Amino acid sequence: MPKIAVIGDVHSFWTDFDIQYFNNSDYEYLLFTGDLPRFFGGISDAKKLARLSKPVFVIPGNHDGSNLKQFMAELKNKPMLSHLFGRGQDKMMKSYDDALGMATLSGYSTHPLPEFGPDVSLIAARPHSMGGDRLYFQSYLKRQFQVSTIEESIMRLKKIVDESAQNIIFLAHNGPRGLGDKASDIWGCDFNTAYGDFGDEDLRVAVEYAKGQGKRVLAVIAGHMHQRLKKTKQRRQWFIFKNGISYINAAHVPRIFNHNEKKWHHHISLQFEKEQLQVSEVLVTPQGEVRTQIMERSELDYST
Ligand SMILES: [Fe+2]
């Protein structure tokens, strides 16, 4: 059965073993939720993904193509300063795209996934999302995508839904609103609990719109809100099955970690089983050990 691998926010946790592992795997597609660099930029990290021999889709996050000053201006909601410090972002993203080689830089785009199913599209949502209720990197999004408000982003995403196949997988950097406002919820804010639900409103509306148009949304995949909570260091909820849709926060950061004197590499596996999407968490070591946990849909259906 066809399989997709989802790799959450990389943040420079990527080695030659990952290249070998995924190139020798039986995955048809590899999806990256963005935030490739440890901090900012990401061109050298993008270059490493160019060595993958499978079809790859990357949606850029808030760390991709940006810089520290711009990032701080965004955090403090200073759009003019962000504009000033972010003037090089177009050039940076062009170099980032070049560095990705055959891997596809996505965002406000739709892509057929013929190996995964005859009528399946991948929709890459708003690139460079930073969560919350406002549009970050406004001037860059306006220049590149003619989007300068959340409302314009919604319109753009709806148009992309219309152009997509009957079955849809959404790939975003940050997940949709509406899935909980606690710090430990799938896209709840852990750095300031006053923010509550830190999901994206435009993505929430796009998913609802797709369903309203009679399309089947198989999965909504994103990262950004890292699984390990800032204050308690506990793990946030990272998978929800709700109203027939699998919501996955793949941002296990760091995705390579030590346990029992071994280095474990994290990713998520998606597989069609009996017309249903099966979601599994997979941990592997360069020594060939594998740990797989299949997420049980019945236990995790929050739709009632
Ligand atoms: Fe992020």
Ligand SMILES: [Fe+2]
């Ligand atoms: Fe991140």
